[in-house]
Amino acid sequence: MIGDIWAWLTTSAHWTGADGIWQRTLEHVEYTLIAVAVAAVIALPIGALIGHTGRGTGLVAGTANALRALPSLGLLVMLALWALGHLPVGIALQTASIAVLALLAIPPMLTSTYAGVAAVDPAARDAAEGMGMSGGQVLLRVELPIAVPLLFSGLRSAYLQAVATATIAAFVSLGGLGRYVIDGLAQHDYPKMAGGALLVAVLAVVGDRILAVVGHFAASAGLTSRRRLWAKTAPYRSSYPAASLSETQPEVVNAARQ
Amino acid sequence: MNWDWLARNASEITSWTLAHVLLSGVPTVVGLILSIPLGALASRYRWAYPPTVTIAGLLYTIPSIALFVLLPGILGTGILDPINVIVALTLYTVALMVRTVADALTAVPPDVRQAAVAMGYRPLRRLITVELPVAIPVIGAGLRVAAVSNVSLVAVAALIGVPQLGQLFTQGQQLDFYTPIVAGIVLCAAIAVVFDAIILSTVKLATPWRRLGRAAA
Numbered sequence: 001m002i003g004d005i006w007a008w009l010t011t012s013a014h015w016t017g018a019d020g021i022w023q024r025t026l027e028h029v030e031y032t033l034i035a036v037a038v039a040a041v042i043a044l045p046i047g048a049l050i051g052h053t054g055r056g057t058g059l060v061a062g063t064a065n066a067l068r069a070l071p072s073l074g075l076l077v078m079l080a081l082w083a084l085g086h087l088p089v090g091i092a093l094q095t096a097s098i099a100v101l102a103l104l105a106i107p108p109m110l111t112s113t114y115a116g117v118a119a120v121d122p123a124a125r126d127a128a129e130g131m132g133m134s135g136g137q138v139l140l141r142v143e144l145p146i147a148v149p150l151l152f153s154g155l156r157s158a159y160l161q162a163v164a165t166a167t168i169a170a171f172v173s174l175g176g177l178g179r180y181v182i183d184g185l186a187q188h189d190y191p192k193m194a195g196g197a198l199l200v201a202v203l204a205v206v207g208d209r210i211l212a213v214v215g216h217f218a219a220s221a222g223l224t225s226r227r228r229l230w231a232k233t234a235p236y237r238s239s240y241p242a243a244s245l246s247e248t249q250p251e252v253v254n255a256a257r258q
Numbered sequence: 259m260n261w262d263w264l265a266r267n268a269s270e271i272t273s274w275t276l277a278h279v280l281l282s283g284v285p286t287v288v289g290l291i292l293s294i295p296l297g298a299l300a301s302r303y304r305w306a307y308p309p310t311v312t313i314a315g316l317l318y319t320i321p322s323i324a325l326f327v328l329l330p331g332i333l334g335t336g337i338l339d340p341i342n343v344i345v346a347l348t349l350y351t352v353a354l355m356v357r358t359v360a361d362a363l364t365a366v367p368p369d370v371r372q373a374a375v376a377m378g379y380r381p382l383r384r385l386i387t388v389e390l391p392v393a394i395p396v397i398g399a400g401l402r403v404a405a406v407s408n409v410s411l412v413a414v415a416a417l418i419g420v421p422q423l424g425q426l427f428t429q430g431q432q433l434d435f436y437t438p439i440v441a442g443i444v445l446c447a448a449i450a451v452v453f454d455a456i457i458l459s460t461v462k463l464a465t466p467w468r469r470l471g472r473a474a475a
Binding site: 198 | 320
């Protein structure tokens with residue numbers, strides 16, 4: 001069985017042409033990136049505003065949970081049917097599919113953006129305001145940079161959601177790697193299905209790793225575990241005794257608090 | 259909505275709903291049961307925590323449709339066998355819950371743990387009668403996420419022909435007809451809400467001291 005999958009993957013004819021692995025991977029990446037970009041344009045500003053003002057938190061949490069309960073396949077099929085009736089045939093399915101991908105990528109980004117901004121230490125916010133920053137400046141220069149690790153965790157969830165849903169969207173005739181799964185099933189060609197599934201899994205894992213690494217370096221060194229860098233760039237490390245002590249000797253910190 | 263169509267297919271829809279409940283409910287329960295000892299180990303032994311979290315994160319990264327397709331090749335089961343769906347969703351549940359359980363147990367207040375030690379509780383008894391009960395609210399919150407996403411993921415298995423509510427979506431697509439799709443979405447959401455309510459009320463029943471504390475305050 002595994003030999004058959006390997007044989008399918010290593011057949012060079014399967015890599016080239018309009019139904020080749022390169023082309024399908026490119027399509028898959030393209031749909032995913034468009035969807036995540038659209039979702040980010042919607043989710044980032046709204047999430048940042050909610051986190052900054054603290055208004056509408058309950059609404060966001062509720063909507064995000066409700067969206068998680070909606071089956072992605074159902075949404076896809078429904079929007080695809082609607083689009084076929086209302087949009088020009090050439091672009092209908094693609095538009096509908098990407099809209100669903102984006103819709104499902106919004107909740108993880110929205111919740112982590114607002115959670116990241118809302119979780120910023122009030123002392124940092126107060127300090128920024130004390131320095132005369134306006135609300136917008138506090139958000140852009142202090143809160144969002146501090147929230148970067150959580151922003152990226154939301155981005156990764158959104159990416160994974162989009163990769164997975166793009167695979168399913170092959171059912172409503174979208175291209176991408178999901179084609180191998182759907183077509184392989186129709187042709188009773190298990191190695192093709194499994195090869196496609198394996199490629200989807202690899203795409204998901206590799207993209208997630210890349211985003212994790214980018215996020216690690218995009219975040220301010222003071223927020224991540226890049227200790228040596230932090231020590232070099234932040235000479236005032238000793239001004240955070242509680243933070244460093246609690247990692248080495250938590251008992252001491254507890255005793256000090258009492 | 260075409261109510262006649264729904265009435266004509268009522269018996270089929272009922273059996274799909276039942277299958278859907280089983281396919282999403284069984285993995286949620288089994289996954290929870292498996293993740294408790296694993297999470298406890300990861301919380302107790304520091305060296306076990308990073309690899310556990312890494313493997314769990316990697317598993318959670320793999321899209322469900324890929325897992326549904328790859329599992330038959332690994333397990334030697336038929337592609338239509340519902341066991342593939344159950345195994346895949348159990349893996350997801352464990353992947354999500356193992357970290358939640360480990361973090362919840364690590365977050366048990368040290369004075370509670372020390373009180374149990376002082377009363378002569380050995381580690382296993384301390385875990386079962388003190389630490390796990392204290393961790394229930396956090397574990398419950400994680401389980402709600404797992405249960406609700408399982409309900410939605412089961413529907414994807416309709417693509418490879420495992421019968422459950424997802425069948426309504428593939429049917430709607432083939433018939434070019436909204437009624438089954440809307441019915442499927444509503445029923446999926448209803449199952450998710452019921453699961454959510456069951457977990458919430460179980461957490462409430464299992465942690466009576468939280469209500470007492472709130473009443474006193």
